[in-house]
Amino acid sequence: MKYYFIGLLSVVLLCSACRKNKKEATAFNTVSVENQMERIVNDLKVPGMAVALVGTDGILWSKTNGMADMEKKEPVTEKTVFKLGSIAKTIVGLSVLKLQEEGKLNLDANINDYLPFKVVNPNNPGKKITLKHLLTHTSGIRDTIYERDLLTEGFLTMDQDNPMALKEYVKNMLTPEGQFYNPVTFMDDSKGAIYSYSNIGAALAACIVEQVSGESFDTYSTSAFFTPLSTHTLVWHLRDFSSQPFAMPYYYTTTLMPTGKYSMVDYCSGGLHSNLTDLAAFARMLINNGMASGKQLISPQSLDLMKKVPFPDVAPTQGLFMQHYKLGTSDIFGHSGDLPGGSSLLYFCPDTKRAVVIILNRKIEEEDIHVAVNQLLGDVFKL
Numbered sequence: 001m002k003y004y005f006i007g008l009l010s011v012v013l014l015c016s017a018c019r020k021n022k023k024e025a026t027a028f029n030t031v032s033v034e035n036q037m038e039r040i041v042n043d044l045k046v047p048g049m050a051v052a053l054v055g056t057d058g059i060l061w062s063k064t065n066g067m068a069d070m071e072k073k074e075p076v077t078e079k080t081v082f083k084l085g086s087i088a089k090t091i092v093g094l095s096v097l098k099l100q101e102e103g104k105l106n107l108d109a110n111i112n113d114y115l116p117f118k119v120v121n122p123n124n125p126g127k128k129i130t131l132k133h134l135l136t137h138t139s140g141i142r143d144t145i146y147e148r149d150l151l152t153e154g155f156l157t158m159d160q161d162n163p164m165a166l167k168e169y170v171k172n173m174l175t176p177e178g179q180f181y182n183p184v185t186f187m188d189d190s191k192g193a194i195y196s197y198s199n200i201g202a203a204l205a206a207c208i209v210e211q212v213s214g215e216s217f218d219t220y221s222t223s224a225f226f227t228p229l230s231t232h233t234l235v236w237h238l239r240d241f242s243s244q245p246f247a248m249p250y251y252y253t254t255t256l257m258p259t260g261k262y263s264m265v266d267y268c269s270g271g272l273h274s275n276l277t278d279l280a281a282f283a284r285m286l287i288n289n290g291m292a293s294g295k296q297l298i299s300p301q302s303l304d305l306m307k308k309v310p311f312p313d314v315a316p317t318q319g320l321f322m323q324h325y326k327l328g329t330s331d332i333f334g335h336s337g338d339l340p341g342g343s344s345l346l347y348f349c350p351d352t353k354r355a356v357v358i359i360l361n362r363k364i365e366e367e368d369i370h371v372a373v374n375q376l377l378g379d380v381f382k383l
Helices: 022-027 031-042 088-101 131-135 144-150 166-174 199-213 217-229 276-287 300-307 367-382
Strands: 048-055 058-069 082-085 156-158 250-252 256-258 262-264 272-274 323-327 330-339 342-349 354-360
Touching: 031 048, 031 058, 031 367, 048 276, 048 367, 058 276, 082 330, 082 342, 082 354, 088 131, 088 199, 088 217, 088 300, 088 330, 131 199, 166 199, 199 217, 217 276, 272 276, 276 342, 276 354, 323 342, 342 367, 354 367
Parallel strands: none
Antiparallel strands: 048 058, 048 354, 082 272, 156 262, 250 256, 323 330, 330 342, 342 354
């Protein structure tokens, strides 16, 4: 559930000057952007996609292309719900920072101060693992067993929501008495921090949110962030959008094949869903420094903290579940997602108060698609 930026510096250009309102969208020259979308769908065999440029007041420009469901011949629209993948981790980060604002936890405290069970790295038992480590993928917890042995054996559930509770999953993965425990889940970082992208680490952070807030992670995050945005398809579970048009996830071998609807046991790491309109509303909140509908959902100070890179020598682009890249001479922040049958990007540029959202219903695996989507990201920021 991760997405690799390839050649970002070589394929994207500087953000354009800020335009003041939606009326100026009619002046956008979108020919190159639309041509790139056509190429991605028709030449690179991505079934469908949705793209938006977002400003402080909402969507400035958007476009959909291709098919949400090839078998049913349903086209992608702005209402089509996609699986987003690891953009979900941004919500975990926001939830942690909001609880820190409220004085209920501390990024630098030992995670075992908040857990009903102990998590200890057997290779480095004296190390204090913190939420800051979890949110920067430097905790020493890695996805080896998750990816190699378990992801398709009970961790993915077809056509229904996975019944395993988040705390049960985390405990089973990370404690010696757990059903899925294996010492190789932990790295030997006794000689220094090591970066390893970790969905399990994200699930552990979400489990701490549950323990501290006293609510399930889906309930807490929905109340804190999605409900105030007045969105309807920013949801964690299959049951929550059963009546909405759905972008069937696809994979490619010699032809495009549907994966079917599925859920993940660690929904908080990559199980988020949304249509283009609602994801743009979330992006707008980030552009507006945490403000939505007159309410401060997260403080500007917490967002600034998420954007900072605390361990530049180990993870030079990794903030607190928020990635930091250069776009020309400007900085962009956000996250991307990559999961079976889908990929997504959400990045915002504080200098120009613009965000770009890109969602696809095929996992981006080949380098030519990576390069094409990164080029599209830069071209949309230029509008």
